[in-house]
Amino acid sequence: MRARAWTLLAVVAAVAVAWIAVPVWLLQPFAPQSQAAVEWSWQLRRLAPAVTAVAALISLALAARLWPRPAMHSTPTAMTASRRATVVPLMVARGALVFLVAAVAGTAWFARQNHFEWMFRPFPDARFLVAGEATDVPAAEPVIGVADGTAALAFPITRLGYHHLVNTTLGDVPIVATY
Amino acid sequence: MWSRGIDGRTLQFRLIGINNQNFLMEDLETGSWWQQTSGEAISGPLKGHRLTQVLHDEVTFGLWQREHPDSRVLGLDARQSRIDSDWEVGTAKAPVVTPVRADDLLDPRALVVGVVIGNEARAYPHDALGDVRVILDELGSTPIAVLRADDGHSLRVFSRSLDGQTVNLLERVGATPARYLDGATGSEFDFTGLAVAGPLAGQRLTRVPHVSDYWFDWRHSHEATTVYRPWQPTSGR
Numbered sequence: 529m530r531a532r533a534w535t536l537l538a539v540v541a542a543v544a545v546a547w548i549a550v551p552v553w554l555l556q557p558f559a560p561q562s563q564a565a566v567e568w569s570w571q572l573r574r575l576a577p578a579v580t581a582v583a584a585l586i587s588l589a590l591a592a593r594l595w596p597r598p599a600m601h602s603t604p605t606a607m608t609a610s611r612r613a614t615v616v617p618l619m620v621a622r623g624a625l626v627f628l629v630a631a632v633a634g635t636a637w638f639a640r641q642n643h644f645e646w647m648f649r650p651f652p653d654a655r656f657l658v659a660g661e662a663t664d665v666p667a668a669e670p671v672i673g674v675a676d677g678t679a680a681l682a683f684p685i686t687r688l689g690y691h692h693l694v695n696t697t698l699g700d701v702p703i704v705a706t707y
Numbered sequence: 708m709w710s711r712g713i714d715g716r717t718l719q720f721r722l723i724g725i726n727n728q729n730f731l732m733e734d735l736e737t738g739s740w741w742q743q744t745s746g747e748a749i750s751g752p753l754k755g756h757r758l759t760q761v762l763h764d765e766v767t768f769g770l771w772q773r774e775h776p777d778s779r780v781l782g783l784d785a786r787q788s789r790i791d792s793d794w795e796v797g798t799a800k801a802p803v804v805t806p807v808r809a810d811d812l813l814d815p816r817a818l819v820v821g822v823v824i825g826n827e828a829r830a831y832p833h834d835a836l837g838d839v840r841v842i843l844d845e846l847g848s849t850p851i852a853v854l855r856a857d858d859g860h861s862l863r864v865f866s867r868s869l870d871g872q873t874v875n876l877l878e879r880v881g882a883t884p885a886r887y888l889d890g891a892t893g894s895e896f897d898f899t900g901l902a903v904a905g906p907l908a909g910q911r912l913t914r915v916p917h918v919s920d921y922w923f924d925w926r927h928s929h930e931a932t933t934v935y936r937p938w939q940p941t942s943g944r
Contacts, residue, residue, distance in 0.1 A: 555724040555731075560804040563749065566726055570740055570750035644722045648788075655782035659772070662780035667769030669792065670860065673778070674708055674763040680778035682771050686789040687781050692722045692730050693743070694781065695711065702711035703761050704720045705781075706732070706743045 530594065537590040541628045544583035544635040548576055552643070576639035580632070587632040591625040651691045656681065672705055674698055683707070709746045709758035727805050729924060744920070745928055765919050766861035773884070774899060803923045812934045815923035821932070822864055822917045824849050828929040830922065835937045836862075840878040841887060843867070844935060851915055852876050856898045857885040862919070865900045865912040874912070 551569035555561065596618045665671075665684050672683040679699045688694060688707040695704050711718045716736065723733035723740055730743045739751030746758035764771065771778060783789065791797075803815040813819070819830035824847035831842060831853055842853040850867040854876070867874045876896065879886040886903075887896045894905030900912035918925075926932060 551724075555726070557725050557728070558801060558804065561726045566724075566731070566740065567750055569724065574738060574751075642721065642723065644724060648722055649784070649786065650721055651784045651788075655784075656779040657782045658779055659777050662768075662782075665768050665780060667767060667772075668858070668860075669768045670765055671768045671771050671780075672708060672763055672765055673771045673775065674761055675775055675778070680771075680775035681781070682768065682775070682778050683781045684768060684789075686792055686794070687783060689790045689794060690788045691784075693720055693732055695719055698761070701761075702717045704709050704711050704718075704732070704758075705763075706708065706730075 533590050533594055537587055537594070537625075537628055540583050540587050540590070541632050544580050544587075544632045547572055547579050547583075548635045548638050551576075573639075577636075580636040580639040584629075584632050584636045587629050591629045594621070594625060596621045648690060648692055651694055654694045654696055656696075672707060674703065674705070676701070681705075708761040708763040710761055711758075713753070713756060713758060727924075727927060728801070728803070744918070744924065760916060762914055762916055764861070764863070766856065766863075767858045770856055770858050770861050770898070799921075803921075805923050805927045807923070811922075811926070813922040815921065817922040819920055819922050819925050819934075820853060820862055820864065820917050821920050821925045821929065822846060822851065822853075822915060823929070824851070824915065826931075828925075828932040829935055830925050830929075830932050831935045832922070835935055837937075840885060841876050842935065842937075843875060849915075852887075852912075853917075854885070854887060854898060857883045861898070862917070863898065863900070864915040864917045866915055867912065869907065869910055869912060874907070 551572045554565040554569045598618065599614065670685045672685070672688060674681050676699050681696070681698060683694065683705045685707060688705055693704055693706045695702070697703065711720070718734035718736050720732040720734055720741070722730060724731040726742060726749070731740045732743060733740050734753070737752045739748045739753035741748050741758065746760060748754050748756045799816050807815055813832055818833040820833070821828065821830050827847040829844070829846050836842065836853065836855060840855045844851055844853070850873045852865050852867050854863050854865065855861065867876065874889040874894075875891065876887040877890060879888050879895065885898050888894070889896065889905070889907065892906045894902045894907035896912065897903050900914060902908050902910045
């Protein structure tokens with residue numbers, strides 16, 4: 529029974545880790561992607577928060593059940609002898625349980641992160657400078673410019689290139705500037 | 708540059724991944740993934756939908772300010788986040804992951820101006836532009852001109868059809884700001900496509916959207932693209 533619970537815990541941990549590792553691996557920056565790879569990544573990432581949360585609960589329950597406690601002994605002599613024999617395996621088992629539960633908890637946390645935004649932080653409340661304030665943008669720097677006859681916006685490449693995209697509006701039209 | 712409105716609702720986007728060295732964005736409303744270069748949703752509930760492109764420019768800040776003195780400019784975030792101005796140089800050294808074909812006419816990292824009219828796509832290599840300020844061409848039976856400004860970098864594409872006539876532009880050498888002459892009427896156009904002098908004064912050429920892209924990426928997303936080749940004298944035989 530215990531062996532089966534251990535196996536189940538190992539499988540749950542492996543599935544949870546694979547669930548988040550596969551899309552990270554598929555969408556590597558300097559590797560080619562197929563449409564199928566993008567589709568798989570989308571499906572895995574969409575379900576990742578739920579799958580990893582369930583995995584975390586299952587692994588926590590299994591770990592609680594498998595958590596080894598020192599045996600109770602009738603005589604002091606028996607206890608001393610037994611302790612020597614069991615304390616090491618007991619610590620190893622506890623360590624393994626902590627490791628597996630932590631790994632699954634880690635996947636549940638990662639599933640709620642956007643690691644691409646760790647590399648390139650978003651700029652949700654994008655600030656725009658009025659003419660004359662942008663004195664630190666060189667005249668030779670390329671900008672993405674957009675104008676509607678009344679309003680005009682310029683996105684210096686070195687700024688937009690970092691964030692990759694900025695949600696904003698031009699006049700009343702909601703736009704997303706991308707680079 | 709895309710409109711965020713689709714089917715009567717407004718989407719909010721965030722960076723979500725990369726697809727063949729081109730970034731993917733996700734809309735927070737449906738969780739669909741969109742390809743930045745094409746504006747097409749490639750995964751998720753809105754798969755197959757396309758965002759509407761907003762006509763935009765990729766020009767130098769100096770030129771933009773000259774044309775739009777009241778333009779607002781994207782500021783820096785609290786962390787002063789930006790890429791180095793030579794980021795592109797580093798990026799250009801990164802290996803290309805899409806297949807390079809034996810019949811490829813250009814280096815994968817060659818910069819091109821990509822234009823689509825109707826079903827026809829054509830790439831204008833920056834190298835072909837060389838030092839010239841005007842390329843006259845015809846694409847999808849539309850006469851077009853690729854114009855370069857006097858800063859040497861800013862490019863725009865225009866239709867050369869004006870009131871049923873075709874204007875044949877040539878560079879007014881040495882003019883700053885840049886001016887382009889119509890050979891037939893002697894009218895003078897500026898870089899916004901407006902005729903500023905001559906019989907056509909006040910008329911405006913229609914902009915044609917274009918993208919600046921690496922050849923590998925343009926080729927990947929436009930399978931049937933042709934490549935513009937400047938006319939060159941053949942060796943006398």
